[in-house]
Amino acid sequence: MFELELSNARYWRDCVSSIVSLVDEGIFNISKEGIGLKAMDPSSISMVSFFIPNKAFTKFKIDKDANIGLNLENLSKILSRARDNESLVMKDSGNKVVFEFISQNGSRRYVMQMVEARKGAEKEPSIEFDANIEIGGDALREIIKDASLISSYISLRASKDHFGISARGDSGELEEQHQADGAVTKKVSATKNADSVFNLEFLENMVKSCPAGVPINISLKTNEPLKVSYPIGDAQITYFLAPYIEE
Amino acid sequence: MFELELSNARYWRDCVSSIVSLVDEGIFNISKEGIGLKAMDPSSISMVSFFIPNKAFTKFKIDKDANIGLNLENLSKILSRARDNESLVMKDSGNKVVFEFISQNGSRRYVMQMVEARKGAEKEPSIEFDANIEIGGDALREIIKDASLISSYISLRASKDHFGISARGDSGELEEQHQADGAVTKKVSATKNADSVFNLEFLENMVKSCPAGVPINISLKTNEPLKVSYPIGDAQITYFLAPYIEE
Amino acid sequence: MFELELSNARYWRDCVSSIVSLVDEGIFNISKEGIGLKAMDPSSISMVSFFIPNKAFTKFKIDKDANIGLNLENLSKILSRARDNESLVMKDSGNKVVFEFISQNGSRRYVMQMVEARKGAEKEPSIEFDANIEIGGDALREIIKDASLISSYISLRASKDHFGISARGDSGELEEQHQADGAVTKKVSATKNADSVFNLEFLENMVKSCPAGVPINISLKTNEPLKVSYPIGDAQITYFLAPYIEE
Numbered sequence: 060m061f062e063l064e065l066s067n068a069r070y071w072r073d074c075v076s077s078i079v080s081l082v083d084e085g086i087f088n089i090s091k092e093g094i095g096l097k098a099m100d101p102s103s104i105s106m107v108s109f110f111i112p113n114k115a116f117t118k119f120k121i122d123k124d125a126n127i128g129l130n131l132e133n134l135s136k137i138l139s140r141a142r143d144n145e146s147l148v149m150k151d152s153g154n155k156v157v158f159e160f161i162s163q164n165g166s167r168r169y170v171m172q173m174v175e176a177r178k179g180a181e182k183e184p185s186i187e188f189d190a191n192i193e194i195g196g197d198a199l200r201e202i203i204k205d206a207s208l209i210s211s212y213i214s215l216r217a218s219k220d221h222f223g224i225s226a227r228g229d230s231g232e233l234e235e236q237h238q239a240d241g242a243v244t245k246k247v248s249a250t251k252n253a254d255s256v257f258n259l260e261f262l263e264n265m266v267k268s269c270p271a272g273v274p275i276n277i278s279l280k281t282n283e284p285l286k287v288s289y290p291i292g293d294a295q296i297t298y299f300l301a302p303y304i305e306e
Numbered sequence: 307m308f309e310l311e312l313s314n315a316r317y318w319r320d321c322v323s324s325i326v327s328l329v330d331e332g333i334f335n336i337s338k339e340g341i342g343l344k345a346m347d348p349s350s351i352s353m354v355s356f357f358i359p360n361k362a363f364t365k366f367k368i369d370k371d372a373n374i375g376l377n378l379e380n381l382s383k384i385l386s387r388a389r390d391n392e393s394l395v396m397k398d399s400g401n402k403v404v405f406e407f408i409s410q411n412g413s414r415r416y417v418m419q420m421v422e423a424r425k426g427a428e429k430e431p432s433i434e435f436d437a438n439i440e441i442g443g444d445a446l447r448e449i450i451k452d453a454s455l456i457s458s459y460i461s462l463r464a465s466k467d468h469f470g471i472s473a474r475g476d477s478g479e480l481e482e483q484h485q486a487d488g489a490v491t492k493k494v495s496a497t498k499n500a501d502s503v504f505n506l507e508f509l510e511n512m513v514k515s516c517p518a519g520v521p522i523n524i525s526l527k528t529n530e531p532l533k534v535s536y537p538i539g540d541a542q543i544t545y546f547l548a549p550y551i552e553e
Numbered sequence: 554m555f556e557l558e559l560s561n562a563r564y565w566r567d568c569v570s571s572i573v574s575l576v577d578e579g580i581f582n583i584s585k586e587g588i589g590l591k592a593m594d595p596s597s598i599s600m601v602s603f604f605i606p607n608k609a610f611t612k613f614k615i616d617k618d619a620n621i622g623l624n625l626e627n628l629s630k631i632l633s634r635a636r637d638n639e640s641l642v643m644k645d646s647g648n649k650v651v652f653e654f655i656s657q658n659g660s661r662r663y664v665m666q667m668v669e670a671r672k673g674a675e676k677e678p679s680i681e682f683d684a685n686i687e688i689g690g691d692a693l694r695e696i697i698k699d700a701s702l703i704s705s706y707i708s709l710r711a712s713k714d715h716f717g718i719s720a721r722g723d724s725g726e727l728e729e730q731h732q733a734d735g736a737v738t739k740k741v742s743a744t745k746n747a748d749s750v751f752n753l754e755f756l757e758n759m760v761k762s763c764p765a766g767v768p769i770n771i772s773l774k775t776n777e778p779l780k781v782s783y784p785i786g787d788a789q790i791t792y793f794l795a796p797y798i799e800e
Contacts, residue, residue: 166482168480168481208634411735
C-alpha cells in the first residue's frame with residue numbers, strides 16, 4: 060500500500076517525460092527513500108536511471124517497498140492532462156494505480172493497470188571518465204540541431220580546456236569549438252583527451268527534458284559510453300549512451 | 307431575391323463553422339424572420355439546428371422565402387478569408403450566391419454555385435429530458451480531451467446536484483465528478499438520474515465553436531439523444547446526438 | 554580565393570531563401586562588384602535573378618572572379634541555423650566553401666562541397682511591359698491566398714488606374730478590384746491594358762521572401778512573362794514567370 064502526493068502535478072509530468080523519451084515501459088521502485096527507475100531502451104544502446112527523494116513529496120506513505128510496472132507512454136499521456144495549480148495523488152488499489160488530479164475546481168481520477176514490465180540491466184555501468192563538461196541545456200540542444208542537419212551521428216571531444224563537436228555527411232561538415240568558461244560551456248575538466256561518436260537521436264532525447272536554465276553534465280572517455288545527467292527539481296536523471304564505433 | 311449584410315464578416319465565419327463541424331452541405335432557409343438551417347450528419351447519428359434572427363443583420367432584404375443549398379466546406383474556406391474590419395454582403399444572382407467582403411481598402415467578391423443539398427430530418431426530436439447542465443465551454447472541451455486519451459466514447463451522467471463523466475479503455479479509466487455551482491459546472495437540475503454514453507468525436511465537433519466565456523447547455527435522459535446548445539452572438543446553435551448503446 | 558563577411562548571418566539566410574524558393578541549386582558569380590546568381594527553375598517556366606553589391610559586406614576580398622556552384626537547399630538549411638547576433642564569413646578552401654558563424658560565444662564552421670550546377674538561361678528576357686504596379690508585399694500574399702481557395706491559377710490585369718485579379722474553379726469564382734493609390738495598391742501605371750494568367754504556386758514562391766513593409770513591383774504585358782521584383786536590404790531579387798495560356 061502506498062499513497063504519495065505532489066503539490067504540482069505538472070512537475071511529475073516533467074519527471075516522467077525525461078524517462079519516456081527513452082523507454083516506453085518501466086518499473087518504479089518505491090522505497091522509504093523515494094522512487095527510482097532504471098531501464099534500458101528497447102535497442103539496449105542506452106540506459107536511463109531516475110531517482111526522486113521522498114522530500115519532493117507533500118505526502119509519502121508506504122507500508123513496504125513496492126515495484127510498480129507501468130506503460131510509461133500511457134502514463135505520460137495522462138500526466139499531459141495536468142492543469143495549472145493541480146496537485147497529484149498517486150496510490151495503489153489492487154493491481155491498479157490511481158492518479159488523482161486535485162484542484163479547487165474538483166478532481167479527476169485516472170486509473171491505470173499495472174503491467175509486467177521487462178527488467179533491464181539494473182546496474183549503471185562503472186566507468187572512470189577522463190573528462191567532464193558542464194554545458195547549458197539550451198546551448199546543447201542548439202548544437203544537436205546544428206549537427207542534425209549534416210548527419211545522424213555527432214562526435215564529442217574534450218581536451219584540457221576545450222569542448223568540441225563535429226559532424227560529417229554527404230551535404231557537408233560541421234565543426235564547433237567551445238572554450239571552457241565561455242558562454243556555452245560552463246566548465247571543462249579533462250585528465251586526458253576524450254573523443255567518441257554518438258547517435259544524435261538518442262542524445263536529442265536525453266537532453267530534451269532538461270529544464271530551462273539548468274546546466275547538463277556530460278562525462279566522456281574515448282570509445283566508452285557517454286554519461287549525461289541533470290536535476291529536475293529534487294529529482295535526478297542520468298542517462299548512458301553507448302558510443303558508435305565504425306567497423 | 308435577397309440581399310443581406312453583416313457588419314462583421316468574421317462573425318458569419320464563426321456561425322458557419324458551427325454548422326460545418328457536423329455537415330458538409332446544407333440548405334439555408336431564408337425567411338423574413340431570419341436564416342435557419344437543419345441537417346443530419348451523413349451518418350445520421352447527429353443533427354444540427356441553426357437559427358440567426360434578422361436583427362443580427364445591418365441589412366436584411368428579401369422579396370420571398372428562399373432555400374439556398376450550398377457546399378458548406380467551400381463556403382467555410384471562403385469565409386476563412388475574412389479579414390479584420392470587413393463587412394459581408396450576401397446576395398443571390400441567378401443560381402449563384404455572391405459573397406462580397408467590403409472594407410475601406412476595397413472589396414473582394416466570391417461567387418458560389420448553389421447546389422441541390424440532400425434534405426435530412428427537418429424536425430428536431432422531441433424529448434422530455436430529465437436533466438439539464440450548464441457548463442463552461444472551455445471546461446467541457448478540457449473534459450473531452452481528458453476522456454479522448456482513454457476511449458472514443460464518454461459516459462455523461464447527472465444526478466440531483468452532480469455532473470459526472472467517465473471513460474474506459476485498454477490503457478485505463480477516467481472518472482470525473484463535478485458539483486453543481488462549482489467552477490466547472492454552473493448549474494445542474496435533474497428530476498431523475500440520467501446516464502448515457504456518446505461518441506467523443508461528435509461531441510468534440512459540437513462544442514468546438516462555442517465562443518470563449520459562453521456556457522453550454524446540455525440536456526440528458528438515459529439512453530436518449532443528448533441535446534447541446536449555445537448562442538453565437540444573436541444566433542443559436544443546437545445539436546442532437548444519438549446515444550451509443552452497447553449490444 | 555575569396556573571403557566575404559556579413560555582419561548579420563540571418564540577412565544572408567533571407568537572401569538565399571528568396572533564391573531557393575524557385576531553384577534547388579545554382580551558381581554564384583562572385584566579382585568585384587558583388588555576387589550575382591541567375592537560374593531557371595527545373596521546369597523552365599520561371600527565372601530568378603539575384604544581385605547583392607559589395608557594399609553590403611563588411612569584408613569583400615576576392616583575387617579573381619569565381620563561379621561557385623552550390624546545392625542551395627543544403628545551403629539554406631545550414632543558414633537556417635544562424636542565431637541572433639552572429640556574423641558570417643564565407644570563404645573557399647579548395648573545392649569547398651566554408652561558412653563560419655561567429656559570435657561572442659564562439660564559432661561554428663560548416664563546410665560544403667561545391668557542385669557542378671546546371672547552367673540555365675543567363676539572360677533576363679527583354680520585354681517592353683505595358684503596366685507597372687506597386688503593391689504591398691503582405692497585401693499581395695493575402696490576395697494569393699484568396700485565389701488559392703478557388704484555383705491553381707490567377708488572372709492579373711491592370712488598366713490605367715486599376716489593378717484587378719480573378720480566379721475561377723469548380724467551387725466558385727473570385728473577383729478583386731483595387732484602385733491605384735489605395736491601401737493595397739500603391740501605384741498603377743499602364744500605357745495599355747494588360748491581362749494574363751499565372752501559376753499561383755510559382756507566384757506564391759516569388760513573393761514569400763519579400764521583407765515586411767517592402768512594396769513589390771509587378772510588370773505586366775498581355776500574354777508575356779510577368780516580372781516581380783523587390784529589394785532585400787541592399788540586395789535586389791527579380792523573378793520572371795511565363796504566362797499560362799490555355800490552348
